Amino acid sequence: MSVERSVGKALVTGASRGLGAVIAERLAADGWHVLLNYAHDTAGASAVAGRVRAQGHSIEIVKFDVTSEEEVAAALAAAGPIAVVVNNATGPQPEIPVEDQTWDDHLDQLKFFVKAPLLILQAVLPGMKEAGTGRIINIGSEVADLGNPEFAQYVAAKMAMHGLTRSWARALGPFGITVNTVEPGWIPVERHADVAADSYESYTKTLALSHMGTPADVADTVAFFAADGSRFVTGQRIAVNGGKTMS
Ligand SMILES: NC(=O)c1ccc[n+]([C@@H]2O[C@H](COP(=O)([O-])OP(=O)(O)OC[C@H]3O[C@@H](n4cnc5c(N)ncnc54)[C@H](OP(=O)(O)O)[C@@H]3O)[C@@H](O)[C@H]2O)c1
Numbered sequence: 722m723s724v725e726r727s728v729g730k731a732l733v734t735g736a737s738r739g740l741g742a743v744i745a746e747r748l749a750a751d752g753w754h755v756l757l758n759y760a761h762d763t764a765g766a767s768a769v770a771g772r773v774r775a776q777g778h779s780i781e782i783v784k785f786d787v788t789s790e791e792e793v794a795a796a797l798a799a800a801g802p803i804a805v806v807v808n809n810a811t812g813p814q815p816e817i818p819v820e821d822q823t824w825d826d827h828l829d830q831l832k833f834f835v836k837a838p839l840l841i842l843q844a845v846l847p848g849m850k851e852a853g854t855g856r857i858i859n860i861g862s863e864v865a866d867l868g869n870p871e872f873a874q875y876v877a878a879k880m881a882m883h884g885l886t887r888s889w890a891r892a893l894g895p896f897g898i899t900v901n902t903v904e905p906g907w908i909p910v911e912r913h914a915d916v917a918a919d920s921y922e923s924y925t926k927t928l929a930l931s932h933m934g935t936p937a938d939v940a941d942t943v944a945f946f947a948a949d950g951s952r953f954v955t956g957q958r959i960a961v962n963g964g965k966t967m968s
Pocket of ligand 1: 734736739740741760762763765785787790808810811812862864904905906907945949
């Protein structure tokens, strides 16, 4: 996918490592001034920002807890107009048998995938409306389609996140704002360092493309949605999973 150079600020939540870090690096390379968000891992965030600056690109670190009303409001009021939001941050994703799942387990996921995107949208919306353009990119998951067992709290929250995409696409389209969901498959990042090789082998057997994806595969698709070339695409979800799911 080709992208055009753009000028403006792009917020990437949860970018101190994992997919968010690579998305931040990619958007910075595309010319966005990246706001790198994280909540805990200061060394990780600094390392990502250092790599971006070493390439001559533009980035600043914006530390806040995406689930905190006060912190989101304060950080984004200080940030100025934002053109692109990538809702990527996640907390722990435990697998829990359905008999043991509590409402709090569900809230733990909903606060990342519904509450945080809502708080952030409400903070950036006045600036996007004034600019007459904007991009909201929600990072979903293929498990929303697969319905993985012992994971209903995460699956349901990712489905709810795509509900935001659909409803916001209609509500915000008249203001030139597009909203889309990017659904990664299993993409190994730092937290998967201890996964056994045979797990990758059995997963890749289920893919049309027979090999594991990389964070760059996800970042390329996010970059497309951030760029002008996606201007007539909204309310959609696209799986970046080597053809594991097909719609
Ligand atoms: N990797 C995969 O296989 C995969 C597959 C499907 C979907 N996804 C989705 O892709 C996204 C990224 O996943 P990942 O695997 O890259 O996760 P990850 O490696 O665990 O990274 C999570 C990021 O979120 C940040 N974070 C955690 N709590 C936060 C908070 N309260 N406020 C702000 N930031 C916070 C973490 O930084 P701090 O600890 O510094 O706060 C970290 O930068 C998630 O939405 C996930 O559901 C991933």
